[in-house]
Amino acid sequence: MHQAIQMSDTLWYLGSSDRRLAKFENCHPVPLGISYNSYLVMDEKTVLLDTVDHSICGVFLENIKSVLNGRPLDYIIVNHMEPDHCATLAEVLLRYPEATVVGSAKTHAMIKQFFGDLNLQGKVMQVKENDTLSTGHHNFRFILAPMVHWPEVTVTYDETEKILFSADAFGTFGALSGNLYADQLDFGDFELSEMRRYYSNIVGKYGLQVQALLNKAAGLDIQMICPLHGPVWRAANKIQWLIEKYSRWATYRPEDNEVVIFYASIYGGTENAAEVLANALGAKKVKNIKMYDVSVTDVSYLVSEAFRASHLVFASATYNNEIFPYMENLIRDLAAHNVQNRSIALVENGSWAPVSGKKMSELFSSMKNMNFLQDTVTLKSRGHEEQRLQLLSLADTIAESVFAAELH
Ligand SMILES: Cc1cc2nc3c(=O)[nH]c(=O)nc-3n(C[C@H](O)[C@H](O)[C@H](O)COP(=O)(O)O)c2cc1C
Ligand SMILES: [Fe+2]
Ligand SMILES: [Fe+2]
Structure with missing residues (x-):
């Protein structure tokens, strides 16, 4: 009928x-x-x-x-x-x-x-x-x-x-x-x-x-x-x-002055760094932090989150001398969708020659008005006290930037 x-x-x-x-x-x-x-x-x-x-x-x-x-x-x-x-x-x-x-x-x-x-x-x-x-x-x-x-x-x-x-x-x-x-x-x-x-x-x-x-x-x-x-x-x-x-x-203006952390991890070292960073941001009273394992969540949701939030963190293991594939796919998708005007920070990991940070920043350099908040944090296999302190410092910088940002 x-x-x-x-x-x-x-x-x-x-x-x-x-x-x-x-x-x-x-x-x-x-x-x-x-x-x-x-x-x-x-x-x-x-x-x-x-x-x-x-x-x-x-x-x-x-x-x-x-x-x-x-x-x-x-x-x-x-x-x-x-x-x-x-x-x-x-x-x-x-x-x-x-x-x-x-x-x-x-x-x-x-x-x-x-x-x-x-x-x-x-x-x-x-x-x-x-x-x-x-x-x-x-x-x-x-x-x-x-x-x-x-x-x-x-x-x-x-x-x-x-x-x-x-x-x-x-x-x-x-x-x-x-x-x-x-x-x-x-x-x-x-x-x-x-x-x-x-x-x-x-x-x-x-x-x-x-x-x-x-x-x-x-x-x-x-x-x-x-x-x-x-x-x-x-x-x-x-x-x-x-x-x-x-x-x-x-016009690629963010809707929320908020932080999204995207991470790609095989054995948990990179994920651990992402968690440490998120907890430090929470301790700084940054609200509504979102974290995504890019191997788990479909990339369409991740692209959408990048359109929403002002501050984006990308943490990736190195994989065969490249960015971890799901993370590379995400960043290429963001570039393909013309994402721009975001504050970003990178975390890389690798057991012998970490290159994911450099390769991620190369991809972001083709995108308009992507503002790197701080130098890439590098882990070699797992984070230690030195990296923990770097992540705390990164959290300070991100929190400051979130609180200073105004939506236009
Ligand atoms: C298939 C495969 C390829 C890898 N390729 C590299 C590489 O090219 N360079 C490097 O430094 N580490 C390489 N690694 C090691 C991981 O990047 C490293 O162990 C990292 O600490 C993993 O982080 P995770 O604990 O978050 O998984 C590779 C690991 C796997 C499983
Ligand atoms: Fe349609
Ligand atoms: Fe259509």
């Missing part, structure tokens, strides 16, 4: 959730599942905004059929051509061959790439920045949002209902469970951390492009944001809060 949700006289939610998927993009764990959102506007003409992932194709087709209730499908607006949204486009066109497909030039080029044998002759509407489509009562305006999250992305603004269909922007990990709207959820720290993990790992790299979209959005009266993942945003205070979060993340 269909599970479409009516949102207004003319707007319907046609998406659903996948709680079986292990890793989104076969990369990021989604223990709470993921929703794929699609919307249908029932105007004089009918308009579908994006399709969905293959995993929910069956119910999606049932949703469309039930809401259209015998009417033709006039338009399909394709805001994003990534298969988590467009995989079912051909299935929809098979059933509604009358539909005109609306998208940017790059979108249409990608449709050909993904669906080579799809004949869309006479059914293509190519849109540029600020082009509009009137469907009777509704007037849709198209706004290019390249690299939020792929180059072809557009967002669509419904000028009539003042709704921004925002593609991947403003999305979050986590299935929808009956509460379609963010204002029906507490949206506490836990939900925020999943939204941050989505943002940082999916679009975190493209801060400049997200800023460009935010600037365009600032000129619009937005009463509702309908993203392609996660809940719909409609309360004015929630929308403002959401945009402030995005603006902070897009």
Whole structure:
């Protein structure tokens, strides 16, 4: 049976959730599942905004059929051509061959790439920045949002209902469970951390492009944001809060003046140093210190933590003359996501020729505005009194810096 949700006289939610998927993009764990959102506007003409992932194709087709209730499908607006949204486009066109497909030039080029044998002759509407489509009562305006999250992305603004269909922007990990709207959820720290993990790992790299979209959005009266993942945003205070979060993340400004210690340890010597440092920070009254064994916690959570906190410590054993692999993977991922403007400190370990500190600092040197707080602390196998004192001194420096830092 269909599970479409009516949102207004003319707007319907046609998406659903996948709680079986292990890793989104076969990369990021989604223990709470993921929703794929699609919307249908029932105007004089009918308009579908994006399709969905293959995993929910069956119910999606049932949703469309039930809401259209015998009417033709006039338009399909394709805001994003990534298969988590467009995989079912051909299935929809098979059933509604009358539909005109609306998208940017790059979108249409990608449709050909993904669906080579799809004949869309006479059914293509190519849109540029600020082009509009009137469907009777509704007037849709198209706004290019390249690299939020792929180059072809557009967002669509419904000028009539003042709704921004925002593609991947403003999305979050986590299935929808009956509460379609963010204002029906507490949206506490836990939900925020999943939204941050989505943002940082999916679009975190493209801060400049997200800023460009935010600037365009600032000129619009937005009463509702309908993203392609996660809940719909409609309360004015929630929308403002959401945009402030995005603006902070897009400019790589930390949210919390707090310390996160990432460590990579085989036999416990490096871990021991990380614990000594954390305890010394705690004794200095630094609050909410977080520690992660990078071999244990999935890197998507670690990237998210680096987007959140102002002070980051990286402690790693040397492994075959390199940084320990999980730590190297983390730092390369941070660089790939353009993490910048952080205060950092390094701890290295090695039994004969420790090089992890030097190699870590080389990776950080390619990143913008990473401020080394103190020289690398070096352990040879395990820490001794000399290293304990160095770690206490490092804790002093970090604590001072945390207390002096202001959030901008
Ligand atoms: C597979 C392997 C490769 C290693 N390669 C190096 C190395 O190239 N240089 C070095 O100084 N130590 C090397 N080590 C030794 C560890 O870096 C060293 O024992 C360190 O103290 C381990 O820290 P942990 O107690 O936190 O695991 C290697 C250890 C292992 C298991
Ligand atoms: Fe995407
Ligand atoms: Fe997506």
